[in-house]
Amino acid sequence: MAIAISIFWITATLLVGPSGDFPLGDDWSYAMAVRTLLDEHRWQLTDFTSMPLGPQVIWGALFCLPGGFSFGALRLSTLVAAWLGTLGTYSLARACGADERLGLLSALTLASTPIYFALSYTFMTDVPFLALAIWGLVFLVRYLRDERTGDAVRALILITAATLVRQLGLAVGTGAAAAIWLRRGRRLTAVVFPAAGVAALVGYHRLLTLTHVPAMYSFQTEQLLRFVAEGPMAMTIRAVKRLGQLLVYLGTFLLPFLIGAELFKGGGPPARRSARRLAFVGVAIAGAALSAAGLQMPLSGNILNDLTLLPIILAGASNRPRAPWWVWTLVTAAGLVSAAALSVFVTTGFFRTWRERAIDRYRSSLVVLLAVSAAVYAAPILLSSLYDRYVLYLLLAALLACVTMLTRGDQRAPAPRLAIALVVIALLATFSVAALHDTFALNRARWTAARATLEAGTLPDALDGGFEVNGWLAATSGAVDADRLTTKPDAAILISLVPFAGYRIVHQYSFRRWLPYEIATVYLLARQ
Secondary structure, three states: OHHHHHHHHHHHHHHHOOOOOOOOOOHHHHHHHHHHHHHHOOOOOOOOOOOOOHHHHHHHHHHHOOOOOOHHHHHHHHHHHHHHHHHHHHHHHHHOOOOHHHHHHHHHHHHHOHHHHHHOOOOOOHHHHHHHHHHHHHHHHHHHHHOOHHHHHHHHHHHHHHHOOOOOHHHHHHHHHHHHHHHHOOHHHHHHHHHHHHHHHHHHHHHHHHHOOOOOOOHHHHHHHHHHOOOHHHHHHHHHHHHHHHHHHHHHHOHHHHHHOOHHHOOOOOOOHHHHHHHHHHHHHHHHHHHHOOOOOOOOOOOEEOOEEOOOOOEOHHHOOOOOHHHHHHHHHHHHHHHHHHHHHHHHHHHHHHHOOOOOHHHHHHHHHHHHHHHHHHHHHHHOOOOHHHHHHHHHHHHHHHHHOOOOOOOOOOHHHHHHHHHHHHHHHHHHHHHHHHHHHHHHHHHHHHHHHHHOOOOHHHEEOOHHHHHHHHHHHOOOOHHHOOOOOOOOEEEEOOOOOOEEEEEEEEEEEEOOEEEEEEEEEEEO
16 A cells, blocks of 8 residues: 555656745745754744744755755655655554555545645645654554553654644644543553643743744734634634534545545444434535625635645736636535535544443544544634644544444445545546646746846845745845735835736746646736
């Protein structure tokens, strides 16, 4: 199965063609920390950083050592992490009771998810965090099954490392504590997992105070506190809205797995008829509400943006190609139905597994691990802001929960439905490859324009090249002004996807899109 997973990643990478020494999304900020460590041998995060980032900086620096700092090397580091995370997902699914077919289906479902796929080609924190969490869970599950101290130590190290990449790793440690407590009854061992994460974050923050604490390091906490201060009613409304969005995303991305595992027709723990009816009534109401509000997938955006993967933040980006309205209407409808099936299966399966905990304490501990970690992970998201990339750990937890709660541990994924699921995965992967190819093609043209005007003598502050260009130029100059990252109203030179009134065209840079298949243009404009 490792060969099949490796073939998937190699083929996808060759088709995407991720060449180009430039940042994507927010990763210019994280890349600067690697560059500072390599060139100046000191640890310093930019003011735009709100994540601890620790192990990821070291991981990226290791890939830069052979040829020096480059975004290509950092991109490769995340691609390797994504590959390892996919292999770990297969191992986790097998440990949770899946056969080889269902294990491969689980791994490919994660790998073909547009969010996971796109982030694998950046130096963002999401994929390295998830890869560390996945392998931490692999060793934790082995400890729950075999009670080997070495597995517990490995799990503790990896989950703590995940926490030092993104603070929400504390959710995984909390889930681990609940599972160990249920399975082994060892309170001290259980408490070590969340305690180690908290201690690591506190110690890391103290180290940052000796050098430089980024201005936005506490941004997420401060934002959450502001939302909580709005009161119970506002919090409840926001939480219900965010929960609905999360369920639609989970339903959409887990669709191939649900098909392959036969969960649509009730494979696994039987769902009560009333629960099924309630879920589908809820779907109908949610669908009507979304339709009335004019909402459809992508509901929150950030990574999945219509026919585009990864944010495209530069002048004229609103004119980028979009899919026909009916495409996303069908996707939203499929996501809603899938979310209903997922909700019924997970809810009824959880209560059944909990009732049988005295008979099968191992499987019960796995369900508790996934349920508690997902609940703790989702809580701050439900109460504050939601980006689609936040759904990745919840997707993993839901997928593994479904595997764990199937009726028979030796249940084989049926071949006909597995074939249909693989077709859906192929469609998702095709979209992901094509959309990401376009993102790289556009960015290569944009950075060609940016470098041409800078080499001609334009000062960095006089150039508005969009978020990534502005961010990297600001980071290399040592002064990141958040108000001038997205746009610079007074810039003399503008990079845009369309011509603008008041600007003359200096040069045009063409690139090939696949969605739709056409020649597109990036414009280098000068203020008249």
